[in-house]
Amino acid sequence: MYVKCGLLDNARKLFERSVDDRNVVMWTTLISGFAKCERGIEAFDLFRGMMRESILPNQCTLAALLVSCSSLGSPRQGRSVHGYMIRREIEMDAVNFTSFIDMYGRCGNVEMARKVFDIMPERNVISWSSMINAFGMNGLLEEALDCFDRMKSQSLVVPNSVTFVSLLSACSHSGNVREGRKQFESMTRDYGIAPEEEHYACMVDLLGRAGEIREAKSFIDNMPVKPMASAWGALLNACRIHKEVELAEEVAEKVLSMEPGETGVYVLLSNIYADAGMWEMVNCVRQKMGIKGYRKPVGLSATQVG
Template sequence: MLRSNIKPDEATLVVTLVACSALGALEFGRWIHSLIDQNTLFDVVSVCNALIDMYAKCGAVEEAYNAFKRMSERNIVSWNSMILGLAIHGHVNEALVLFSKLLEEKLEVPNDITFLGVLCACSHGGMVKEGRRYFDSMRKDYRIQPTIKHYGCMVDILARAGLVEEAYELIRGMPMECNAIVWRTLLACCLLHGNVELGEKVRRHLLKIEPDHSSDYVLLANMYASMGQWDDMARVRISMTEKGVQKPKPGNSLIGVSSKLAETTGLW
């Protein structure tokens, strides 16, 4: 497009930054940022939001925050992108301080995505009391109905802190059907805190949703092993073999090398 002397507009830049976010292509995203500055498009809110999101998802939180601070005008998407970016990368206090600033300015009303970022921050920080308070506030003060993701964050907050029974009751009281991801989060915490009895209950729920998911077998077997229940561990292993369930393979990571990217795009 550039070689054809066609000037990118806001939509072009937003779409390209979204692609950088999905690929983790930080260096390419920085290059797009330079184009934004050259074309004086930084004041376009949608472009800045995409830039913040790209930097945050690529792990460049400081660059995301610098872009956020430069904005002359922000909308709720701007705040959400920054709060979520800080929370996901473990900058718990900064995320909650930014949320407080959002409330103080009273220019934008927090929505369900905002509270997802706040609860994510509480989860990363092990902040049970604060998590409960924010979860209640979103319903009582802002009339926002929690989604499965909000409940998942609360289950994670409670279960990581050892409150696995409370997390279990929270799932049972959910107004929607619980998914395997949330049940699996609780199962992992049952292993962490050695609650075999509850772990077995959780496993029965998982069997109804994803009966042949290898991670569940491994978690249950490891839980039995951690408590010295070797016969039960062997039973789980045998069940895996009989059903042909394979242990999860080790994960692989890929990285993008800027020179290769330049070679394939022909832009640099």
């Protein structure tokens, strides 16, 4: 119950009192909870405790650890989990294969992600989408599109909304606005998939990264649904990249009206003012953060080297 509600510290305290009843299911539930909440260091700490008690992990345990590897950007720990499964001859299911593809892709090792994908006995829409995403997030748009074409040639695999999030993200990382527009239109026209929040946010991010700030703002204004914070957040980040101070102020106000406690907006706005040399405004934003009791999040690198 505590894990489902996100009360992980309470769950761990209760778990630590249950010394005699701990089994692989209980360990996995707790590890999975920490992994999903991007508390990967603690998830691995729990895993080490599990191993000290000579309780062997199952496929679900290892899948949760791979989620932690992705969030931590830790290829070393990811390879360690992969090696453990090979040494123990643990049979991998589609979830494990896909988790490895996602982990290697997020850690920048596209070749390893491709090797895992190639040895999969069966591939479903999730595994195809993960491979497209792995290419895309590493700036390999042509490979992502080729993978999508191969996916479409499989008669039993039909692209879904997640596939198009991966495709649009790939276009955004590569700055290919034309291809992004093409895929966004194709999603509804050819597959009957209605755009969701993530698709709109990807398009705003694509336009914004490419420097088409006003068009990105127009895209949001003309959305058939109420724009969510993710779309406004993508535009705010574009304002930072292209030093659009006035628009950034307007967008920040929109985001904070939806998510008043989002400290990242204050930090981003402060950085935009700093880049423009507007130090009085920087101090003003920091004072607001202080009054509200917000603190700047600690910066972490995305990928562990080695």
